[in-house]
Amino acid sequence: MDExxxxxxxxxxxxxxxxxxxxxxxxxxxxxxxxxxxAAALRLAEQLHARAERETRSLEKQLRGERLPPFPKPDAxxxxxxxxxxxxxxxxxxxxxxxxxxxxxxxxxxxxxxxPKWVLVALLWRRVPLTTLEPSASSIAVTGPAAYLVELPxxxxxxxxxxxxxxxxxxxxxxxxRHEALLAARDSLEAAVTRFLTDAVAPSILGYYEARLRFxxxxxxxxxxxxxxxxxxxxxxxxTGISAxxxxxxxxxxxxxxxxxxxxxxxEGGDLLYxxxxxxxxxxxxxxxxxxxxxxxxxxxxxxxADTGAGEGEVPAYLLPENLVAVVEPHVQPSGSVLExxxxxxxxxxxxxxxxKLGVPLEIRGFDESSAERSYLFAPEWAMGPLAAARDDLRxxxxxxxxxxxxxxxxxxxxxxxxxxxxxxxxxxxx
Numbered sequence: 535m536d537e538x539x540x541x542x543x544x545x546x547x548x549x550x551x552x553x554x555x556x557x558x559x560x561x562x563x564x565x566x567x568x569x570x571x572x573a574a575a576l577r578l579a580e581q582l583h584a585r586a587e588r589e590t591r592s593l594e595k596q597l598r599g600e601r602l603p604p605f606p607k608p609d610a611x612x613x614x615x616x617x618x619x620x621x622x623x624x625x626x627x628x629x630x631x632x633x634x635x636x637x638x639x640x641x642x643x644x645x646x647x648x649x650p651k652w653v654l655v656a657l658l659w660r661r662v663p664l665t666t667l668e669p670s671a672s673s674i675a676v677t678g679p680a681a682y683l684v685e686l687p688x689x690x691x692x693x694x695x696x697x698x699x700x701x702x703x704x705x706x707x708x709x710x711x712r713h714e715a716l717l718a719a720r721d722s723l724e725a726a727v728t729r730f731l732t733d734a735v736a737p738s739i740l741g742y743y744e745a746r747l748r749f750x751x752x753x754x755x756x757x758x759x760x761x762x763x764x765x766x767x768x769x770x771x772x773x774t775g776i777s778a779x780x781x782x783x784x785x786x787x788x789x790x791x792x793x794x795x796x797x798x799x800x801x802e803g804g805d806l807l808y809x810x811x812x813x814x815x816x817x818x819x820x821x822x823x824x825x826x827x828x829x830x831x832x833x834x835x836x837x838x839x840a841d842t843g844a845g846e847g848e849v850p851a852y853l854l855p856e857n858l859v860a861v862v863e864p865h866v867q868p869s870g871s872v873l874e875x876x877x878x879x880x881x882x883x884x885x886x887x888x889x890x891k892l893g894v895p896l897e898i899r900g901f902d903e904s905s906a907e908r909s910y911l912f913a914p915e916w917a918m919g920p921l922a923a924a925r926d927d928l929r930x931x932x933x934x935x936x937x938x939x940x941x942x943x944x945x946x947x948x949x950x951x952x953x954x955x956x957x958x959x960x961x962x963x964x965x
Contacts, residue, residue: 542747546754553758554765557582561769569831572780576773583766586759593756600752602745606730606737614726618719625712626705635705636698643694650693651676651684779853786855820876824868834861870916873940878920881943885911885921888945889931912937912944 561582565575654676655661682688732740835852851857889909911932913921921934937944 538743538747539750542750542754546751546757549751549754550758550761553762557762557765558769565773569835571835572773572776576770576777579766579769579773583763583770586763586766590756590759590763593752593759597749597752597756600749602749603737603742605742606739608730610726611723611730614719614723618716618723621712621716621719625716626709628709631705631709635701639694639698639701642697642701643690646693646697647686647690650689654680654684776850776853783853783855783858816877816880820868820872823872823876824866826865834865837861873914873916874919878917881913881917882920882924884943885931885945886924886928889928910944910946911935912939912946914938914940914943916940917943 561575561579564578565571567574676684683692729736730738732738734741889911909932911921911934913934913936915936918934918936921931925931925933932945
């Protein structure tokens with residue numbers, strides 16, 4: 535029983551470890567299958583948890599109602615053994631059988647040696663009366679060939695041979711019969727021992743240990759299912775945390791996009807004219823030009839997996855905003871040629887519209903001869919081509935100068951050599 539318990543414990547531990555490893559591997563493999571793998575892994579973990587909980591309740595109910603059979607009683611084996619032992623005492627021994635058979639044949643031949651002569655003389659020849667003792671048949675001399683049949687020692691010899699042959703045949707038959715009965719008793723004992731050891735219906739030693747082995751394995755299965763349920767619960771908590779983190783990240787990025795859009799939509803601030811020329815149509819056309827491939831999410835997900843550590847408690851790289859922005863930005867950043875093609879006409883329109891209207895926002899009494907008004911145009915590299923072409927058509931436009939701000943075009947008008955007395959201050963102009 536100790537060896538059985540050891541084997542059952544080893545198999546139970548191996549089964550429990552294999553069950554946990556398979557579950558974790560399936561969840562992690564499904565989680566790493568794609569950008570939405572965490573959702574499929576969460577559903578799998580929830581299904582595992584529900585299934586493990588149902589199986590745990592079922593096994594607990596079965597184990598509580600289990601009644602282990604007692605050790606079987608060897609009554610049939612003992613009865614068959616007693617029958618075999620009794621039959622073995624009835625089987626004749628060969629030496630004893632032949633010795634007593636020979637003695638019996640000698641005694642029978644000696645006792646019956648007078649009978650052939652009496653039959654011949656009294657019954658067949660009628661030389662002596664059948665009911666008288668005198669004269670006796672043995673006193674009559676028999677001559678001729680019949681003497682070899684009824685006279686001593688010939689009659690004793692052939693009687694001994696005949697009686698010995700008949701007795702030997704009977705004893706051999708009797709010995710064979712007892713031997714067959716002993717073999718049948720042995721077979722009955724073997725069948726009783728087999729049933730006692732391995733019978734699948736009646737109580738047996740095999741059934742006794744199988745019942746206990748099944749009980750132990752069910753107990754290990756219950757323990758493994760409990761561990762699986764706990765592991766699935768931890769995976770659910772982890773994947774639910776990833777879901778919440780992704781939802782929070784989506785809200786943060788959406789709020790950031792709305793904040794940037796609100797900043798760009800501001801029309802005027804202070805004494806500087808500021809306009810946003812980015813229309814929805816321009817954004818749509820630019821996005822279509824720089825729209826990444828359909829498998830971008832897959833490639834970004836694989837890259838984030840490569841950047842994530844192998845530890846169980848490591849946070850996935852795609853949950854960190856800085857990592858996500860750093861990975862996505864190179865794939866969606868428009869090139870200079872794309873901006874020149876799509877945003878260039880809007881920039882030219884903006885500059886043409888304001889170049890003749892923009893002036894210094896001051897009230898001037900009079901201009902000095904040395905005073906002059908100048909305009910400066912600062913634009914990013916991608917806008918230099920369209921602005922240069924527009925200046926060829928409209929010479930009044932200022933010459934574009936490159937600057938580092940890739941998102942803005944600055945049109946600046948300045949007036950030089952203004953004296954303090956030529957500027958009208960509103961407080962002074964009031965009566």
